[in-house]
Amino acid sequence: MTTVSVTRWFSSSSIITLIAIFLLISLIASLISPVFFNADNFQSIVRNMTVVGIMAIGMTTVLIAGEVDLSVGSTMAFSAMVGAALMDGGASGPVIAATLAAGMLVGLVNGIGVSVFRVPSLIMTLGMLALARSLGNIISGGQSSYPSDLSGFMFLGRGSIMGMPVAILVFAGVVAFSYYMLTLSKLGPALYAVGANQKAAILSGISAIKVKLFAFVFSGFCAALAGIVLSARLGQINPSMGEGFELDAIAVAVLGGASLFGGKGTVEGTLTAALIFGVLYNIFNLVGVSGHIQLVFVALIIVVMAYLHGLGERAA
Amino acid sequence: MKINRILKKTLAGLIVSGLAGAAFSAEVGVHAQLNNLIKEEIQSTEPLGNGTLNNFYERQGFRDYLKAYPVSELSDGFVWEVGMGEEYTGPVSGLQVKAPFSDYLPVPEGNVLNPDKQYRIGFAYHGANHPWLVGLADTAVHEASLHPNIRLEVIDSEFDDNKMGQVIDNWIAKQYDAIVLWPSREAPMGPPVDRAIRAGIPVVSLDRRTSSAQISSEVLGNFYANGLQQGLYLNHVTGGKGNLIMNRKPLGSTADSIRTGAFLETIGDYDYTLLDSFHTGSQRSVAFATTSNALQAHKDIEVIFNTGADEGLGALDAVREAGRLNSAPGGKKIIFLLNDDSREAVEEVRRGNVDMVSPYTPFLGDIGVRVAIRHIAYKEGLTDTPPPKQILTPNLPMITQEKMVIKGIETITPDDWPYSFGPTP
Numbered sequence: 058m059t060t061v062s063v064t065r066w067f068s069s070s071s072i073i074t075l076i077a078i079f080l081l082i083s084l085i086a087s088l089i090s091p092v093f094f095n096a097d098n099f100q101s102i103v104r105n106m107t108v109v110g111i112m113a114i115g116m117t118t119v120l121i122a123g124e125v126d127l128s129v130g131s132t133m134a135f136s137a138m139v140g141a142a143l144m145d146g147g148a149s150g151p152v153i154a155a156t157l158a159a160g161m162l163v164g165l166v167n168g169i170g171v172s173v174f175r176v177p178s179l180i181m182t183l184g185m186l187a188l189a190r191s192l193g194n195i196i197s198g199g200q201s202s203y204p205s206d207l208s209g210f211m212f213l214g215r216g217s218i219m220g221m222p223v224a225i226l227v228f229a230g231v232v233a234f235s236y237y238m239l240t241l242s243k244l245g246p247a248l249y250a251v252g253a254n255q256k257a258a259i260l261s262g263i264s265a266i267k268v269k270l271f272a273f274v275f276s277g278f279c280a281a282l283a284g285i286v287l288s289a290r291l292g293q294i295n296p297s298m299g300e301g302f303e304l305d306a307i308a309v310a311v312l313g314g315a316s317l318f319g320g321k322g323t324v325e326g327t328l329t330a331a332l333i334f335g336v337l338y339n340i341f342n343l344v345g346v347s348g349h350i351q352l353v354f355v356a357l358i359i360v361v362m363a364y365l366h367g368l369g370e371r372a373a
Numbered sequence: 374m375k376i377n378r379i380l381k382k383t384l385a386g387l388i389v390s391g392l393a394g395a396a397f398s399a400e401v402g403v404h405a406q407l408n409n410l411i412k413e414e415i416q417s418t419e420p421l422g423n424g425t426l427n428n429f430y431e432r433q434g435f436r437d438y439l440k441a442y443p444v445s446e447l448s449d450g451f452v453w454e455v456g457m458g459e460e461y462t463g464p465v466s467g468l469q470v471k472a473p474f475s476d477y478l479p480v481p482e483g484n485v486l487n488p489d490k491q492y493r494i495g496f497a498y499h500g501a502n503h504p505w506l507v508g509l510a511d512t513a514v515h516e517a518s519l520h521p522n523i524r525l526e527v528i529d530s531e532f533d534d535n536k537m538g539q540v541i542d543n544w545i546a547k548q549y550d551a552i553v554l555w556p557s558r559e560a561p562m563g564p565p566v567d568r569a570i571r572a573g574i575p576v577v578s579l580d581r582r583t584s585s586a587q588i589s590s591e592v593l594g595n596f597y598a599n600g601l602q603q604g605l606y607l608n609h610v611t612g613g614k615g616n617l618i619m620n621r622k623p624l625g626s627t628a629d630s631i632r633t634g635a636f637l638e639t640i641g642d643y644d645y646t647l648l649d650s651f652h653t654g655s656q657r658s659v660a661f662a663t664t665s666n667a668l669q670a671h672k673d674i675e676v677i678f679n680t681g682a683d684e685g686l687g688a689l690d691a692v693r694e695a696g697r698l699n700s701a702p703g704g705k706k707i708i709f710l711l712n713d714d715s716r717e718a719v720e721e722v723r724r725g726n727v728d729m730v731s732p733y734t735p736f737l738g739d740i741g742v743r744v745a746i747r748h749i750a751y752k753e754g755l756t757d758t759p760p761p762k763q764i765l766t767p768n769l770p771m772i773t774q775e776k777m778v779i780k781g782i783e784t785i786t787p788d789d790w791p792y793s794f795g796p797t798p
Contacts, residue, residue, distance in 0.1 A: 090670060092669050092670055092672075095669065097669060097695075098669040101665050101666065101668070101669050101695070104665070104694075105662045105665055105666075108658075193502075194501060194502045197502070198465075198466060198467060198507075199465075199466070199500075199501045199502040199503065199504070199506075199507045200466060200468070200504055200507065200795065200796045201504060201717075201795065201796055202796065203717070203796070203797075203798040205798065215694065287658060290661065290690065290694065291657055291658060291661060291686075291687065291690050292690060292798075293657065293686070293717070293798075295657065296502040297500075297502045297503065298658065300656075338662065338666070339666050339669070342651065342662070342663050342666040342667065343649075343666055343667075343669075343670045
């Protein structure tokens with residue numbers, strides 16, 4: 058099989074490939090660690106991937122639209138600190154609402170910068186990465202907050218419904234909504250069309266501005282939601298949270314089949330990739346692979362997947 | 374080997390306490406007490422009695438780190454006791470601060486040096502979003518505010534060594550009177566510090582060191598006492614056996630190498646099994662995820678050693694989420710050993726979730742400013758003697774839920790510890 062045919066096969070059946078990779082890694086993991094095939098361990102893996110998984114779903118939407126969002130980690134921190142500023146009220150609702158609204162606002166600003174003012178998303182979101190992080194520090198005065206008295210807030214990270222952790226249910230909700238949006242709503246085809254060929258999409262009557270605005274706002278929403286889940290699990294809202302998370306979110310999205318060139322990506326692919334990452338991190342930690350080597354692995358995934366997608370594009 | 378080493382340690386302990394006379398009495402102070410224990414427990418050249426721990430200890434080069442880190446008396450014969458220090462609202466954090474060392478190397482309040490002259494001191498640090506570092510800045514800014522003719526310029530270098538170097542060069546160009554800094558890493562800060570010294574500007578480092586041999590003064594913390602006390606506590610409550618995992622700061626950092634090395638030296642002759650050791654990058658979320666995985670891999674964890682509070686609290690969250698707080702063999706509680714006396718960590722001691730915290734206070738910035746003022750005084754010929762080159766901060770006693778006496782060290786309860794930093798949980 059030539060390289061081109063491998064990449065064509067990869068592109069056409071990426072979800073099958075991903076599931077095969079997941080099963081293979083799981084098999085290896087079970088040989089390395091006898092506790093791997095254990096319901097508790099699997100729940101732990103999924104629970105640990107909820108935060109990055111939610112962010113990766115948002116990132117997938119932006120990548121499908123042909124852009125990238127490097128600010129998700131900082132958006133998470135900024136929106137969490139906005140929510141934390143309302144914590145003294147003692148009610149979860151306003152804190153959650155303010156957090157999500159702040160995340161969407163950051164996404165809106167990114168979207169306006171990219172789609173209206175035509176600032177390349179790499180630059181726009183890189184600037185936002187620094188801006189949102191700094192604003193989070195200013196709002197919080199560099200100090201953490203503790204949401205432990207907000208029962209509704211804490212429930213999103215620590216609660217469970219009939220034995221199922223709420224964090225996993227939140228992730229499942231985001232997956233379900235995104236699946237509906239990309240496959241069953243009118244917005245899905247518009248996102249793919251704008252990402253694959255913006256000029257053609259505009260000529261077909263699609264508003265690229267609206268589509269990209271939606272993608273960035275949704276990414277901001279996902280980052281903020283992931284921040285709520287993370288803060289509730291840790292019992293702490295921290296202005297330095299989310300540092301470097303953009304790398305994981307991009308890696309999961311591209312491993313899941315989203316193309317850095319736009320127009321490609323699926324929710325099921327991102328979900329499977331998130332599980333692959335979860336299993337790999339689980340095994341890395343169990344066998345004592347250092348965090349630095351884990352980062353090398355993440356970087357390699359991004360580069361290799363970008364290369365494969367590039368080959369696929371050229372082959373097509 | 375093991376019995377031989379334990380006997381030698383006991384003998385050394387007798388000699389040290391004998392030579393020191395009333396070394397273990399309250400009058401001598403906890404700093405000297407802990408230094409004596411460091412000499413007794415740690416400063417040995419022999420291999421650890423526990424072969425597995427010894428292999429780990431040697432492989433990670435802890436002996437070299439421990440040898441290089443100074444253990445000495447406090448400057449000017451200072452004796453520190455719990456309760457000492459000034460209380461105020463932190464000018465940077467807005468939080469209540471009780472600075473334990475405000476009587477150490479004192480400088481009188483009001484105008485200093487030449488009262489008719491204004492002096493400029495640069496204070497460069499990293500991380501205005503970390504409670505420990507904000508606490509460091511709180512004390513530096515407060516100290517400067519006590520002296521109207523001192524203007525302190527505070528710059529956050531955001532963990533960018535290059536930026537800190539540029540900031541120092543800028544202060545050299547502006548001919549500042551002194552520089553106080555909290556360096557993130559040793560090597561990159563050596564050259565800028567040397568340039569400042571060549572320009573006649575005294576430089577004082579806080580907590581961490583630089584690679585400059587010419588630096589005017591280094592204010593160093595009680596890392597040794599941290600690891601020692603974690604080990605002493607563990608030996609005391611377990612009788613010398615158990616299965617442990619470690620959540621550690623970045624490999625090669627002073628905090629990790631000295632604390633973990635001292636801990637291993639202290640427990641190294643007993644029957645502990647090290648199940649796993651992780652570097653979690655001082656990040657609570659990483660420690661959380663790593664501990665979640667470790668809990669799946671090991672069903673018999675009895676002890677979680679953490680080099681810092683971030684690691685420890687992340688691990689505690691993971692254990693709570695997994696419902697494993699009482700999952701040590703025999704349904705016993707997993708023992709949590711932490712460093713850094715953040716208010717959150719101390720509160721977890723009060724609640725009985727964390728078993729002990731060995732304090733490492735950020736409230737050192739005031740010492741840095743006072744030492745800088747003393748260096749300026751020496752430079753201007755206002756005094757004959759410069760401040761010491763190495764200034765050790767007092768060893769602080771461990772915090773436990775109930776008062777205990779372990780190897781002569783009286784532990785402090787959370788209610789009796791006024792020096793915690795960071796926001797209240």
